[in-house]
Amino acid sequence: MEDMKEMILEYVIEEYCDEENDDVTFDTPLISGGIVDSFSMVSLKRFLENKYKISIPDADATPEAFDTVNKIEVLVKKFQ
Amino acid sequence: MAYSNKIKEIYQNQLNGIKEAGLFKQERFIHSSQDAEIEVEFPAGSAPKKVINVCANNYLGLSSHPDVIKAAHEGLDTRGYGMSSVRFICGTQDIHRELENKVSEFLGTEDTILFPSCMDANAGVFEAILTSEDIMISDRLVHASIIDGMRLCSAQHDTFKHSDMAHLEKKLQLHADKRLKVVINDGVYSMDGDTAKLDEMVALCEKYDAILFVDESHSSGFIGKTGRGTHEKCGVMGKIDIITTTFGKALGGASGGCVSGRKEIVEMCRQKARPYLFSNTIAPVVVSGVLEVLNILSKSTERRDKLEVNTKFWREGLTKAGFVLKDGDTPIVPVMLFNAKLAQDFSKDLFDLGIYAIGFFFPVVPQGAARIRTQISAGHEMHHLEKALDAFIQVGKKYDILGKTKQEIIEMYGN
Numbered sequence A: 001m002e003d004m005k006e007m008i009l010e011y012v013i014e015e016y017c018d019e020e021n022d023d024v025t026f027d028t029p030l031i032s033g034g035i036v037d038s039f040s041m042v043s044l045k046r047f048l049e050n051k052y053k054i055s056i057p058d059a060d061a062t063p064e065a066f067d068t069v070n071k072i073e074v075l076v077k078k079f080q
Numbered sequence B: 001m002a003y004s005n006k007i008k009e010i011y012q013n014q015l016n017g018i019k020e021a022g023l024f025k026q027e028r029f030i031h032s033s034q035d036a037e038i039e040v041e042f043p044a045g046s047a048p049k050k051v052i053n054v055c056a057n058n059y060l061g062l063s064s065h066p067d068v069i070k071a072a073h074e075g076l077d078t079r080g081y082g083m084s085s086v087r088f089i090c091g092t093q094d095i096h097r098e099l100e101n102k103v104s105e106f107l108g109t110e111d112t113i114l115f116p117s118c119m120d121a122n123a124g125v126f127e128a129i130l131t132s133e134d135i136m137i138s139d140r141l142v143h144a145s146i147i148d149g150m151r152l153c154s155a156q157h158d159t160f161k162h163s164d165m166a167h168l169e170k171k172l173q174l175h176a177d178k179r180l181k182v183v184i185n186d187g188v189y190s191m192d193g194d195t196a197k198l199d200e201m202v203a204l205c206e207k208y209d210a211i212l213f214v215d216e217s218h219s220s221g222f223i224g225k226t227g228r229g230t231h232e233k234c235g236v237m238g239k240i241d242i243i244t245t246t247f248g249k250a251l252g253g254a255s256g257g258c259v260s261g262r263k264e265i266v267e268m269c270r271q272k273a274r275p276y277l278f279s280n281t282i283a284p285v286v287v288s289g290v291l292e293v294l295n296i297l298s299k300s301t302e303r304r305d306k307l308e309v310n311t312k313f314w315r316e317g318l319t320k321a322g323f324v325l326k327d328g329d330t331p332i333v334p335v336m337l338f339n340a341k342l343a344q345d346f347s348k349d350l351f352d353l354g355i356y357a358i359g360f361f362f363p364v365v366p367q368g369a370a371r372i373r374t375q376i377s378a379g380h381e382m383h384h385l386e387k388a389l390d391a392f393i394q395v396g397k398k399y400d401i402l403g404k405t406k407q408e409i410i411e412m413y414g415n
Ligand SMILES: Cc1ncc(COP(=O)(O)O)c(C=O)c1O
Pocket: B117, B118, B119, B120, B122, B143, B145, B186, B190, B215, B217, B218, B245, B246, B247, B248, B255, B256, B257
């Protein structure tokens, strides 16, 4: 489902990027690439939970699982 | 043997990893007191070399001021060396409370509590005043010690883009349902030298009923017309709920920090902040020194005025020479080189010319944003700055970066 990825990417760019780093794609490393820090990851998690009416347990909300838009989509689908 | 080869290897491997990543930090030994000119042993084992220091937080040149040293000596003679106790058992002298009162007066706050360092103040304050019903909303570039303090606190957290007031407002709306909201930022950002928009932040915090926290470590003593800090510069004295600051930079440079602000918040720290409760406070000799620093700064603005003149000369000189600087008007002046190796080579060449300034690169600053961070002091005389500027220009010519744009430098050296 391309829609979900597009939606997540749009949020990531709006929430975390500025002119200097807005060339984010589905595969850009967000956390290991320094675009999203661990505190900021919290708002991404909350966005996903609200948007897709899911609950992501803290144990699954790891920096690895949040590292790219592609991986985030996998994570969301797991809890849908 | 508890420290087996297996354990040893784990650490050796980690240390090697740090070395291979080019992130291994090494100290340079200084054989003199902290001043405009210092004697540095570098590389280790070589004879100390006299160099002009343009990378200390000694903004007001008070680190080795004769009156401060004299006051410290007197403090040592009259109040002794150590307290051998935390504050609330038998570790509080009259001069500790005197300093707290003087700091409140200087910053224009209701009350102040001393901490062993500003790192400790930032580590202790959030946990002391917030619960899991509350939210901390922090600028994405706040200092590492604030990040640690937020990690130690059970309150929820969120961030806003650096100095982006529209984004902050969105976050305040998003978290309208929380019991307490704290907006957290630095007054002056130590890596970029830019200043927080405290006037706009005060307005937002009033509108959304939020507490405002500012770390003034790189502002106290010299930002604002009489050096009270960013809140003075932004015209919001008396409106900051929590200020943390350090005595380890402009205010004498020894050590110590504090939380200053609303009476109830300071009292909560006295009851609950762990670095205050479980660690000795600032030694009497240092307290005596800081009292003299505040005395000097309350009598005259001469030093911060001189710093302003020096800073203007330095920024204008570098700009005219064709360096890429970060915008701002504070004495923190980052000379942008973008490439990590270039920053290191540049720093080494400066040292050969008698100028001490350090290269900063990832992960201390973002990838591709390597720089030499220069910091100007009221302790610098014009001849120091002229010599330093000459050296920067000479090394800038060597690498052919004068007059080049960011893109051009990156094309030449990579990022
Ligand atoms: C913004 C900021 N806050 C806090 C600190 C820590 O100060 P202290 O040396 O008093 O622990 C520093 C020092 O690097 C700093 O730059």
